[in-house]
Amino acid sequence: MSGKDYTEMWKGLGLNLENHAGLLGVLSKTYKDIYLNQKNRPRAMDYFDFVISEVHGLRIEEILNAKKTGRKVVGAFCVYVPEEIVLAADGVCRCGCAGAEVGSDQAEKFIPRNTCALIKAFMGFKLSGLCPYVESTDLIVGETTCDGKKKAYESLNDITGKVYVMEIPHMKTAEDRKLWLSEVKRFRDRMEELSGKKITVEALKKAAGVVNAKRKALQRLSRLRAAAPAPISGLDALLVNQVSFYDDPLRFTEMTNRLCDELEERVARKNGMAEKGAPRILISGSPMAIPNWKLHAIVEGSGAVAVGEESCIGERNHRDLLDESFSSMDEAMDKLASRYLGIDCACFTPNNERFDNIKTLTKSLKADGVIHYALQFCTPYMMEAYRAEKAVAGTPFLRIETDYSMEDFGQLQTRVEAFLEQIKG
Amino acid sequence: MSGKDYTEMWKGLGLNLENHAGLLGVLSKTYKDIYLNQKNRPRAMDYFDFVISEVHGLRIEEILNAKKTGRKVVGAFCVYVPEEIVLAADGVCRCGCAGAEVGSDQAEKFIPRNTCALIKAFMGFKLSGLCPYVESTDLIVGETTCDGKKKAYESLNDITGKVYVMEIPHMKTAEDRKLWLSEVKRFRDRMEELSGKKITVEALKKAAGVVNAKRKALQRLSRLRAAAPAPISGLDALLVNQVSFYDDPLRFTEMTNRLCDELEERVARKNGMAEKGAPRILISGSPMAIPNWKLHAIVEGSGAVAVGEESCIGERNHRDLLDESFSSMDEAMDKLASRYLGIDCACFTPNNERFDNIKTLTKSLKADGVIHYALQFCTPYMMEAYRAEKAVAGTPFLRIETDYSMEDFGQLQTRVEAFLEQIKG
Numbered sequence: 001m002s003g004k005d006y007t008e009m010w011k012g013l014g015l016n017l018e019n020h021a022g023l024l025g026v027l028s029k030t031y032k033d034i035y036l037n038q039k040n041r042p043r044a045m046d047y048f049d050f051v052i053s054e055v056h057g058l059r060i061e062e063i064l065n066a067k068k069t070g071r072k073v074v075g076a077f078c079v080y081v082p083e084e085i086v087l088a089a090d091g092v093c094r095c096g097c098a099g100a101e102v103g104s105d106q107a108e109k110f111i112p113r114n115t116c117a118l119i120k121a122f123m124g125f126k127l128s129g130l131c132p133y134v135e136s137t138d139l140i141v142g143e144t145t146c147d148g149k150k151k152a153y154e155s156l157n158d159i160t161g162k163v164y165v166m167e168i169p170h171m172k173t174a175e176d177r178k179l180w181l182s183e184v185k186r187f188r189d190r191m192e193e194l195s196g197k198k199i200t201v202e203a204l205k206k207a208a209g210v211v212n213a214k215r216k217a218l219q220r221l222s223r224l225r226a227a228a229p230a231p232i233s234g235l236d237a238l239l240v241n242q243v244s245f246y247d248d249p250l251r252f253t254e255m256t257n258r259l260c261d262e263l264e265e266r267v268a269r270k271n272g273m274a275e276k277g278a279p280r281i282l283i284s285g286s287p288m289a290i291p292n293w294k295l296h297a298i299v300e301g302s303g304a305v306a307v308g309e310e311s312c313i314g315e316r317n318h319r320d321l322l323d324e325s326f327s328s329m330d331e332a333m334d335k336l337a338s339r340y341l342g343i344d345c346a347c348f349t350p351n352n353e354r355f356d357n358i359k360t361l362t363k364s365l366k367a368d369g370v371i372h373y374a375l376q377f378c379t380p381y382m383m384e385a386y387r388a389e390k391a392v393a394g395t396p397f398l399r400i401e402t403d404y405s406m407e408d409f410g411q412l413q414t415r416v417e418a419f420l421e422q423i424k425g
Numbered sequence: 426m427s428g429k430d431y432t433e434m435w436k437g438l439g440l441n442l443e444n445h446a447g448l449l450g451v452l453s454k455t456y457k458d459i460y461l462n463q464k465n466r467p468r469a470m471d472y473f474d475f476v477i478s479e480v481h482g483l484r485i486e487e488i489l490n491a492k493k494t495g496r497k498v499v500g501a502f503c504v505y506v507p508e509e510i511v512l513a514a515d516g517v518c519r520c521g522c523a524g525a526e527v528g529s530d531q532a533e534k535f536i537p538r539n540t541c542a543l544i545k546a547f548m549g550f551k552l553s554g555l556c557p558y559v560e561s562t563d564l565i566v567g568e569t570t571c572d573g574k575k576k577a578y579e580s581l582n583d584i585t586g587k588v589y590v591m592e593i594p595h596m597k598t599a600e601d602r603k604l605w606l607s608e609v610k611r612f613r614d615r616m617e618e619l620s621g622k623k624i625t626v627e628a629l630k631k632a633a634g635v636v637n638a639k640r641k642a643l644q645r646l647s648r649l650r651a652a653a654p655a656p657i658s659g660l661d662a663l664l665v666n667q668v669s670f671y672d673d674p675l676r677f678t679e680m681t682n683r684l685c686d687e688l689e690e691r692v693a694r695k696n697g698m699a700e701k702g703a704p705r706i707l708i709s710g711s712p713m714a715i716p717n718w719k720l721h722a723i724v725e726g727s728g729a730v731a732v733g734e735e736s737c738i739g740e741r742n743h744r745d746l747l748d749e750s751f752s753s754m755d756e757a758m759d760k761l762a763s764r765y766l767g768i769d770c771a772c773f774t775p776n777n778e779r780f781d782n783i784k785t786l787t788k789s790l791k792a793d794g795v796i797h798y799a800l801q802f803c804t805p806y807m808m809e810a811y812r813a814e815k816a817v818a819g820t821p822f823l824r825i826e827t828d829y830s831m832e833d834f835g836q837l838q839t840r841v842e843a844f845l846e847q848i849k850g
């Protein structure tokens with residue numbers, strides 16, 4: 001994909017070079033077919049195209065250069081990991097590979113076949129030596145959001161010895177908040193230990209500014225998608241959200257705001273990406289890691305436009321800012337705990353905030369229909385689909401369960417097309 | 426099954442009489458085929474045969490009579506619910522129906538198809554009006570042990586309005602213990618509110634004696650199964666463990682000790698249930714609720730003997746006693762919290778105690794092989810199967826995933842037979 005030759009770098013990370021070349025070849029072709037074939041894209045997407053072309057190249061080189069200067073690299077698979085703490089310890093925070101069907105056979109030596117595609121993927125990427133992120137990571141931060149991840153991290157730690165787990169409680173009572181606050185502090189201590197650097201209030205303040213600016217740029221993008229016609233495809237907006245988990249946060253914020261400037265002009269000129277009258281779809285549910293673009297490709301290939309992602313890669317990641325008005329370490333920890341415990345993940349019982357948010361988004365984004373997307377065996381989101389449907393009663397609602405394979409592509413397409421017909425009446 | 430006519434009682438509970446008669450008919454036939462056809466059973470099993478014949482009859486009548494005197498009835502689906510607290514509020518504590526494939530179609534209107542059989546069953550029994558236990562219950566106590574139950578309880582509460590959920594943490598740190606202690610106290614308060622009775626230290630002490638005596642009887646039964654030849658079939662021992670979740674605790678303890686007296690005589694006379702040299706199998710994993718006798722029937726029908734259940738319906742339920750040496754309410758709550766947090770459920774990360782316990786049991790019960798039994802989609806136990814196998818490396822190990830249907834009976838039989846051949850070498 002990239003022009004530069006990174007073979008030596010990948011060799012140094014211990015990647016399986018032959019299979020890795022194959023993987024990048026498939027990614028490149030898929031990206032071309034799905035993304036580059038779109039018409040009338042915003043010009044500012046050129047940056048994100050470049051990021052994808054360098055996702056295992058330049059970004060890894062940057063990370064390795066950061067490591068050479070003594071900075072520590074933290075990998076995560078969840079929006080609960082407080083990025084501010086990583087940055088305040090001068091660390092680099094980004095996600096590991098988890099979005100493609102890779103190394104399933106090897107993963108199944110450690111975890112059951114009936115495991116969700118995302119978990120199978122992060123295990124498979126590691127075991128097959130195809131993820132330069134996990135190989136360059138000093139600490140992998142897991143969490144207890146679902147049974148599958150909770151138990152898979154035990155195996156991932158057996159394999160890598162680098163896994164640290166944060167406990168996310170099941171409820172949001174005062175006692176749960178105490179537990180979570182202690183987890184946030186424990187993570188701060190672990191980051192200090194890892195980096196050998198004291199985390200100060202000033203460093204946390206600076207980090208809060210950086211991460212909030214990123215969230216604000218993503219919020220701005222979300223709001224712009226409320227325009228009719230939508231100024232950007234759901235595929236492109238999803239990509240921006242996905243890239244936010246990998247990219248340098250300052251550069252990402254700048255480039256996303258640049259994109260939003262262009263989208264504002266488009267909105268003013270009513271220059272939409274979608275056809276006039278195209279059904280507007282809110283997609284809600286399980287996260288979609290790069291390169292999981294399947295559902296968006298089907299929805300937009302069928303003449304509709306995805307106007308929002310009620311998802312960890314989407315609203316759940318950027319809806320809430322961190323309150324920056326802290327002036328002591330205790331206050332900072334307290335505000336961090338509040339901000340992250342506010343996330344409306346399906347791991348909580350009850351999780352009524354999520355249903356309220358789905359209702360609000362459906363309205364604010366003028367969605368004509370909701371597609372609830374769950375990875376197969378993702379019990380928390382599969383289970384919540386029933387209540388989500390009740391929450392937006394009256395709005396057409398389609399429940400989908402799938403994985404990363406392309407085998408059900410045609411079948412899903414048929415279901416989505418029928419759903420869109422229902423919307424058009 | 427029973428001689429008495431309970432039609433009016435079942436009608437009063439709102440059961441679906443026609444389907445309920447069908448269910449009892451199937452249960453009766455299955456019990457006859459699996460249990461009553463066994464040879465050389467301990468005479469003292471006659472009590473447990475009677476209990477099963479009256480499981481929806483006399484026991485329900487007893488419970489309804491208790492309700493008439495003002496006692497409250499608490500239903501649970503997990504060994505984390507502290508029975509001592511229910512008894513100390515003069516309540517009756519027992520499990521709901523969850524062991525048969527009933528009402529799946531109706532359950533699937535609320536929960537996904539890919540849900541474990543136990544959860545689907547408790548939803549299905551309720552929705553199809555076939556469980557007199559849930560209908561006579563004043564409070565259903567759920568817990569957060571797995572994603573499936575955690576989220577299904579939300580729907581069960583929508584349907585019944587009677588669900589109360591205890592939060593089981595994911596870890597066993599000092600902070601988790603604080604959270605769990607507060608949950609134990611919250612449950613005590615809820616039981617006081619429900620019963621209108623103050624829970625005293627004296628009442629807790631008395632309840633601790635009752636529940637510990639039941640545990641000691643079950644421990645005694647477990648130890649007797651270590652004898653070679655085993656004095657009781659795994660089917661019968663499983664049944665006793667299952668009945669412990671439904672029966673009056675005092676009577677149950679008396680009858681189990683009576684059974685153990687007889688088994689002691691059998692051990693002295695080397696009068697075994699199994700053929701000499703029959704492979705001895707430890708069964709480990711997901712719980713088996715009445716009438717889930719499938720795996721034991723296959724194992725023992727193939728000439729082996731099940732000598733232990735490393736399971737919630739088995740060791741996990743009775744391994745640890747409650748320390749009765751408390752003299753204040755705070756001490757009592759503290760000891761209750763410790764006793765229940767000690768349970769080695771797969772919901773914890775890490776859960777190394779369980780693997781130690783599997784090793785210890787394999788040795789103490791002189792097991793020739795371990796069959797790891799997981800309900801399909803029971804992620805926590807499915808996931809731990811891999812580490813369980815490593816824990817007993819060197820001992821033949823078979824991993825099974827199944828549900829309540831009989832469709833895979835022949836296939837499982839073939840696998841179990843091949844496994845037994847491997848053991849016999």
